[in-house]
Amino acid sequence: MIEVVILDIEGTICPISFVKEGLFPYFLEKLPTYLEKLEYPITKNGTSDVNDIGSEFGSEHTESYEDLLNYITELVKNDVKQPALKTLQGYIWTKGYASHELKAPLYDDAIKFVENTKKSKKIYIYSSGSVKAQKLLFTYVEGKDGQVLDLKPSITDYFDITTSGYKNEAASYRSILASIGYEKNPEAVMFLSDNVHEIKAASEASMQSVVVVRPGNVPLSTDDKETYKTINNFDELGI
Ligand SMILES: [Mg+2]
Structure with missing residues (x-):
């Protein structure tokens, strides 16, 4: 029993495709909207959650919007398990679910x-x-x-x-x-x-x-x- x-x-x-064909593309689609709002080079200063998560990607990748967008896009494409990426994905997916887009x-x-x-x-x-x-x-x-x-x-x-x-x-x-x-x-x-x-x-x-x-x-x-x-x-x- x-x-x-x-x-x-x-x-x-x-x-089985939900993560690769649902969650990953959603993250990449929304990413520019979140990164555009930040001030570059990024420094951790408590101005916003995304700013402080962004600063975790390291100064060599956060000089400009283009640098950071390209770097994160590459990490996602290569399925690199990077802690800051995981945190940012979790943040954007949480917003996506809460708004019922996801x-x-x-x-x-x-x-x-x-x-x-x-x-x-x-x-x-x-x-x-x-x-x-x-x-x-x-x-x-x-x-x-x-x-x-x-x-x-x-x-x-x-x-x-x-x-x-x-x-x-x-x-x-x-x-x-x-x-x-x-x-x-x-x-x-x-x-x-x-x-x-x-x-x-x-x-x-x-x-x-x-x-x-x-x-x-x-x-x-x-x-x-x-x-x-x-x-x-x-x-x-x-x-
Ligand atoms: Mg399974």
Whole structure:
């Protein structure tokens, strides 16, 4: 009997392309509007959040508007994990969600699953995106007819790699089991993800694990299909 469900995000409840084709382009589209307003060269002086985040990119890149815009655009194109970039992206995405220009495109069956399942089970999230980003995503979900659904109250808690470790390691799933009080009863916990390495790790931690197959995901090998339970849609779970 399943009592707890843990969900991955990208490729499981929303398209794997959302970050690369939704969030990254939104950031680049809005970036000039934010950078134009700053005074160059940038010095950290508390005049605005964006000014002070901008100063973190370092004096060699903040001499002029063009320097900074080009530098940040290159970082995004090359997917460089740079702390100031992460902070600025988080800032601009937060504004985008709050203005409803950005909405999280969850699959309809995933929305229905969350709304039904929360009545009888606890739902947790475990994603490599930060807990802060996960909460934003659940607060601004795209519903039917473009309205915004707040699914955040349906989720009991959120885990990421800083709270629980890497997603391909069984130890991470054991740490989550301990923190939700299920270390002695892991078979009552179901983990769903598009990534077979994550499913393998969760299975090693004795969770019930299911691979979610969605358009655009990495195709499964014949071996994986034989080894793991797979679904194309949450309706198939029947829990
Ligand atoms: Mg995923």
